[in-house]
Amino acid sequence: MKSAVIQLDLSPPDILTIKLIGNWLLREKLPPPRDVENKIIENPKIKRLAFNTEKVTDWDTGMMVYLKKILEIANRRKMIVDKEGLPKGVKKLLRLATAVPVKEQPGDPLDSSLLYRIGDISLRLTKSGAEMLAFLGEVCLSSLNWLRGKGGFRRSDFRLYLEEAGAQALPIVTLVNFLVGIILAFVGAIQLESFGASIFVADLVAIAMVREMGPMMTAIILAGRSGAAYAAQIGTMMVNEEIDALKTLGISPINYLVLPRLLALTIMAPLLALYGDFMGMIAGALVGKGMLGISFSLYLNQTIGVLSPLHFILGLIKACIYGGLVAFAGCQAGMQSGRSASAVGAATTRAVVNAIILIIVASAITTIIYSVLGI
Amino acid sequence: MPAHIEVRNLTMAFGSFVIQRDLNFSIERGEIFVIMGGSGCGKSTLLRHLIGLIEPASGEILINDRNFWASSPEERENLLRRVGVLYQSGALWSSMTLAENVAMPLDVATELSPSQIREVVSYKLSLVGLAGFEDFYPSEISGGMRKRVGLARAMALDPEILFFDEPSAGLDPINSRRLDDLILELRDSLSATVVVVTHELFSIFAIADNSVFLDAETRTMRAVGNPKKLRDESNDKKILEFLKRGEI
Numbered sequence: 001m002k003s004a005v006i007q008l009d010l011s012p013p014d015i016l017t018i019k020l021i022g023n024w025l026l027r028e029k030l031p032p033p034r035d036v037e038n039k040i041i042e043n044p045k046i047k048r049l050a051f052n053t054e055k056v057t058d059w060d061t062g063m064m065v066y067l068k069k070i071l072e073i074a075n076r077r078k079m080i081v082d083k084e085g086l087p088k089g090v091k092k093l094l095r096l097a098t099a100v101p102v103k104e105q106p107g108d109p110l111d112s113s114l115l116y117r118i119g120d121i122s123l124r125l126t127k128s129g130a131e132m133l134a135f136l137g138e139v140c141l142s143s144l145n146w147l148r149g150k151g152g153f154r155r156s157d158f159r160l161y162l163e164e165a166g167a168q169a170l171p172i173v174t175l176v177n178f179l180v181g182i183i184l185a186f187v188g189a190i191q192l193e194s195f196g197a198s199i200f201v202a203d204l205v206a207i208a209m210v211r212e213m214g215p216m217m218t219a220i221i222l223a224g225r226s227g228a229a230y231a232a233q234i235g236t237m238m239v240n241e242e243i244d245a246l247k248t249l250g251i252s253p254i255n256y257l258v259l260p261r262l263l264a265l266t267i268m269a270p271l272l273a274l275y276g277d278f279m280g281m282i283a284g285a286l287v288g289k290g291m292l293g294i295s296f297s298l299y300l301n302q303t304i305g306v307l308s309p310l311h312f313i314l315g316l317i318k319a320c321i322y323g324g325l326v327a328f329a330g331c332q333a334g335m336q337s338g339r340s341a342s343a344v345g346a347a348t349t350r351a352v353v354n355a356i357i358l359i360i361v362a363s364a365i366t367t368i369i370y371s372v373l374g375i
Numbered sequence: 376m377p378a379h380i381e382v383r384n385l386t387m388a389f390g391s392f393v394i395q396r397d398l399n400f401s402i403e404r405g406e407i408f409v410i411m412g413g414s415g416c417g418k419s420t421l422l423r424h425l426i427g428l429i430e431p432a433s434g435e436i437l438i439n440d441r442n443f444w445a446s447s448p449e450e451r452e453n454l455l456r457r458v459g460v461l462y463q464s465g466a467l468w469s470s471m472t473l474a475e476n477v478a479m480p481l482d483v484a485t486e487l488s489p490s491q492i493r494e495v496v497s498y499k500l501s502l503v504g505l506a507g508f509e510d511f512y513p514s515e516i517s518g519g520m521r522k523r524v525g526l527a528r529a530m531a532l533d534p535e536i537l538f539f540d541e542p543s544a545g546l547d548p549i550n551s552r553r554l555d556d557l558i559l560e561l562r563d564s565l566s567a568t569v570v571v572v573t574h575e576l577f578s579i580f581a582i583a584d585n586s587v588f589l590d591a592e593t594r595t596m597r598a599v600g601n602p603k604k605l606r607d608e609s610n611d612k613k614i615l616e617f618l619k620r621g622e623i
Contacts, residue, residue, distance in 0.1 A: 026485065026487065026491075026495065026533070027485065027486075060533045061495055061498065061533050064498055065494045065495055065498050068494075068498050068501075069494070089563065090564070092560055093502065093565075096501075096502050096504075096557070096560060096564075097498060097506075098501070099504060100501070100504035100505070101506070102506040103507030103508055104507065339514055340469035340513070340514045341468075341469045341470060342469060342470035343514075
């Protein structure tokens with residue numbers, strides 16, 4: 001096998017004949033086009049380029065790339081190129097490759113100074129904030145329409161969302177809240193035991209679970225399970241133009257897709273949180289019994305004594321808000337997703353991140369309100 | 376010289392549902408071969424069998440005289456390296472730029488340096504008339520352009536066999552004609568074998584050297600031959616109906 005070489009021939013001094021020899025394959029080591037350019041620079045008399053490919057044994061894209069570069073050099077120097085010496089297939093391919101002019105790319109404003117980046121980020125943040133507000137507005141308008149009996153969704157869809165968000169989340173809600181109950185009880189037990197007040201572990205676990213941790217942990221699970229799923233579902237519908245199909249039928253995608261999900265999570269979040277509260281308290285009782293020797297009946301009595309319905313109501317209000325926020329963040333990310341696979345992935349991430357931020361912010365705000373009201 | 380691709384007694388089935396049975400035909404080197412038939416007859420499924428995505432229920436597929444499914448996984452991979460496929464809607468990876476899409480096969484199968492790959496990619500894109508579009512994303516270009524980038528990707532490794540799944544689907548008549556011309560040009564200049572799945576009569580008559588006609592009702596092939604010849608000489612009512620758009 002012969003590797004690829006070139007011979008440069010200047011028999012009439014104004015024509016440079018490039019003789020290609022050997023195997024001009026991509027995987028071989030090909031001579032650099034620089035050689036030809038140097039020859040041209042050395043001999044400014046050269047006006048034309050010609051080729052001789054009689055000795056080429058095999059060729060593929062490797063030769064095409066080489067020739068393309070030679071042609072670029074010739075073009076730059078305004079030389080005439082005689083393509084007669086090239087194989088027929090090569091001539092055809094070169095014609096194809098040069099048939100359409102190269103598209104000029106608009107230069108990117110590649111300003112990476114600190115000021116530019118701060119401005120860029122601020123603009124993007126304002127934009128995404130505005131988008132969120134716009135979406136909130138749309139959801140409010142659709143809810144009003146729906147309450148007036150206009151533009152509903154399918155009952156069967158709604159039942160499915162309730163089941164997916166609620167019943168199917170039970171195992172993970174059980175696990176997480178149970179473990180949170182254990183953590184609370186342990187942290188409390190160590191501190192309270194040193195005061196000889198270990199029975200108050202029951203109060204600590206009950207109040208913390210019912211008022212804060214139950215709703216919050218449940219909401220975070222919902223953000224990962226349902227919020228992310230909503231963003232992916234709606235985002236994929238966006239990619240497949242299913243949302244456009246709904247719009248052209250005069251069906252509001254907000255009514256049809258967002259409202260049932262929003263309702264489903266707003267209903268299911270408090271129910272799951274209530275269930276989670278009890279799981280946490282059961283875990284507390286187990287720790288109390290195992291570590292502190294508090295009997296189950298004593299623990300139960302202490303818990304009943306400290307909990308009032310108000311605590312439950314306050315916790316469940318929080319859970320309702322969290323559920324709505326999770327569904328809102330998920331649907332918003334989905335509805336504003338781009339139309340590609342990676343955009344759907346980004347939307348899913350955004351759904352979860354936004355949901356968790358909103359949960360924490362809402363938690364802080366409600367807690368402050370509760371304490372100002374003294375409840 | 377043996378046929379480039381040979382199909383022997385191929386039966387395609389999903390579970391117990393037979394899609395096509397007893398297919399026998401061969402595709403010669405450098406020929407443009409069309410797999411035609413009505414919607415739902417199993418054209419695309421046959422293509423998916425030929426490119427090794429689905430294992431046949433029974434029968435053999437020989438590429439370069441090698442039994443594809445009886446070969447070891449390494450051999451199969453080697454055979455597939457010499458095959459390029461243009462999927463129906465381009466099947467570009469949406470998270471990559473056009474250049475990265477075309478570079479992917481080169482990255483995987485060759486040991487070229489990044490700068491060499493960049494040169495090859497820009498040459499391949501220029502072949503399909505998209506020079507300068509390297510840094511665009513698939514979502515930023517039209518369906519026809521996506522198809523052409525798909526073709527550039529299919530050609531990245533200088534394949535011996537090029538498969539096209541419904542090349543004219545979703546293209547206007549002029550662009551579809553251009554793509555047909557491009558297929559002919561590429562076959563002539565690269566001396567590759569081309570297998571096309573289509574039901575577009577214009578394309579069939581414009582490009583095919585040979586063809587196989589699959590029937591959806593009897594679930595087997597009804598004829599092999601040059602489509603123009605089939606149109607003029609066949610006595611089979613079904614084939615004539617298809618090739619003359621129902622105007623017998």
